[in-house]
Amino acid sequence: MFLSIDLIYILEKLILIVIIVSISMVVAMYTTLAERKVAAFIQDRRGPNRAGPFGLLQPLADGLKLFFKEEIIPMFSNKFLFVLGPGLAMLTALMTSAVIPWGSKLELFGREISLQIADINIGILYVFGVVSLGVYGIIVGSWSSNNKYSLMGGLRAASQIISYELALGISLIALLMVTGTLSLKEMVLQQQEGYWNIVYQPLGFFLFLVCTFAECNRTPFDLPEAENELIGGYHTEYSSMKLGFYLFAEYINMFISSAVMATLFFGGYDIPFLDESTLPVNVAGVLGIVALFLKIAFFLFLFIWVRWTIPRFRYDQLMGLGWKVLLPLALLNMFLTGAAILFFDK
Amino acid sequence: MELTTILFLILSLISIGSAVMMLMSRNPVYSVLWLILLFFTISAHYLMLNAQFLAVVNIIVYAGAIMVLFLFVVMLMNLNADTEPMKNYRLQLVGVIAGGSLLLILVSAVMKIENNQPVMLMVGDYGLIKVLGKTLFQKFVLPFEISSILFLSAIIGAMVIAKRDTPSQITKGETEKRSS
Structure with missing residues (x-):
């Protein structure tokens, strides 16, 4: 019967989804701790060290605090959209994880399990699509708060994300021209056999990195929540776990973006200088996951490092950088890539 | 019923429902949000027809960029039910007549389509990016x-x-x- 086979397949994917979503949550939780610890290190402080050894239980304490705080929904807000906003932010943050290959494959219970939720042949466009939806959580939340600071933050977020999406998309197109495929899995396989894509696309990677910072609303591009101009930006009116969702979605976005960058430009789960096919399947699978997470950890550190090193841009500087520097550079990168492909293939 | 048929029916219900809700909402922000939902279901229809590229481009361009700008403008203009312009009875009548005749033409056009070739779900590679690109850049x-x-x-x-x-x-x- 086809139904029973289908059910096992669906079960396998469901388990995979649950595992990946919970890992995203845990990584995001501990990124908040890492953020505070790294900030403390950079500013020559100790950072949180009371809850548990080395402050390891601090994220749990923070989460509990957010849960137990009083929840306030402003009287003049649009109640339904006010609740919908943080939910949308969380949803779009988690959706991208579906197409990322987290590892090669594992053999469990006599079944070969691919460590990717969906290997669709438009993988990279899917990532781009979800990124472009990420702004809805912020806009909806900011408008429904019925607060002028919130609205200003939301409008800033919308124009910022649309502006930086262009350069992001064009730097991705140059990458597509090199790899010739849209599937993230296939890109990783190509990088396992040849060189990592960073070798072919250094400028493309740099543009992608800068645009990712803007898309995640991270410093130096955190204008939507610039606290010394807009109080709290789009989440001024939010309290309790709804605020927690917004803050948390930012860290999940960072985690997923790091995973995307590692996959696209740094070989994904590929272990450098090692031929994975010589190892048993399960060992190679687990080592691959470890390699990917090490790369992700590096990018997360980079996010934090930049936040505590570089001050915030002014708003016109932000727009000028996006439209007058990054977009022309991305176009130039695409042109050079096309020319190089034409030249070397002939 | 096959699984794809059931999916198709559910999707169609959602898309028609959200289209109706988009027209019925008094608040323009709600209208825009319903329209976004409608674009999602249309993308899902494209996926069912195996046109993945079209589906994702529809999301990126319409749901991701154009509707953000719509929302942007609607929020900035702060349109509400109380400040709703144009309550002219005659204009409404003209609108009903014009819309009704458009509906009539559309229905008659749809009725004329020969139904001996039902839409094939999840088959064919016409919507895949490789085929689409080759057709666009050659033919x-x-x-x-x-x-x-x-x-x-x-x-x-x-x-x-x-x-x-x-x-x-x-x-x-x-x-x-x-x-x-």
Whole structure:
């Protein structure tokens, strides 16, 4: 019967989804701790060290605090959209994880399990699509708060994300021209056999990195929540776990973006200088996951490092950088890539 | 019933429902949000027809970019049910007649389609990016290039309209450039 086979397949994917979503949550939780610890290190402080050894239980304490705080929904807000906003932010943050290959494959219970939720042949466009939806959580939340600071933050977020999406998309197109495929899995396989894509696309990677910072609303591009101009930006009116969702979605976005960058430009789960096919399947699978997470950890550190090193841009500087520097550079990168492909293939 | 048929029915219900809700909502922000939901279900329909590229481009361009701008404008104008313009009875009547005749034409056109070839779900590779790209850049390369020039001219036109500065703004921009 086809139904029973289908059910096992669906079960396998469901388990995979649950595992990946919970890992995203845990990584995001501990990124908040890492953020505070790294900030403390950079500013020559100790950072949180009371809850548990080395402050390891601090994220749990923070989460509990957010849960137990009083929840306030402003009287003049649009109640339904006010609740919908943080939910949308969380949803779009988690959706991208579906197409990322987290590892090669594992053999469990006599079944070969691919460590990717969906290997669709438009993988990279899917990532781009979800990124472009990420702004809805912020806009909806900011408008429904019925607060002028919130609205200003939301409008800033919308124009910022649309502006930086262009350069992001064009730097991705140059990458597509090199790899010739849209599937993230296939890109990783190509990088396992040849060189990592960073070798072919250094400028493309740099543009992608800068645009990712803007898309995640991270410093130096955190204008939507610039606290010394807009109080709290789009989440001024939010309290309790709804605020927690917004803050948390930012860290999940960072985690997923790091995973995307590692996959696209740094070989994904590929272990450098090692031929994975010589190892048993399960060992190679687990080592691959470890390699990917090490790369992700590096990018997360980079996010934090930049936040505590570089001050915030002014708003016109932000727009000028996006439209007058990054977009022309991305176009130039695409042109050079096309020319190089034409030249070397002939 | 097959699984795809059930999916198709559910999706169609959602898309028709959200289209109706988009028209019925008093609040323009709700209308925009319903329209976004409608675009999602249309993308899902594309996916069912195996047109993955079309589906994801529909999300990126319409749901991701154009609707964000719509929402942007609607929020800035702060349209509410109380400030709703145009309650002219005659205009409403004319609108009903015009819309009704459009519906009539559409229905008659749909009725004429021969139904002996039902839509095939999840088959064919016409919507896949490889096939689409080859068709666009080989068979239809001239129309494709001409339409892209049209887009370019539209972009430049928008810029020209937006750049209509008053003299005081121009001098202000120049001083800013000098100081930075």
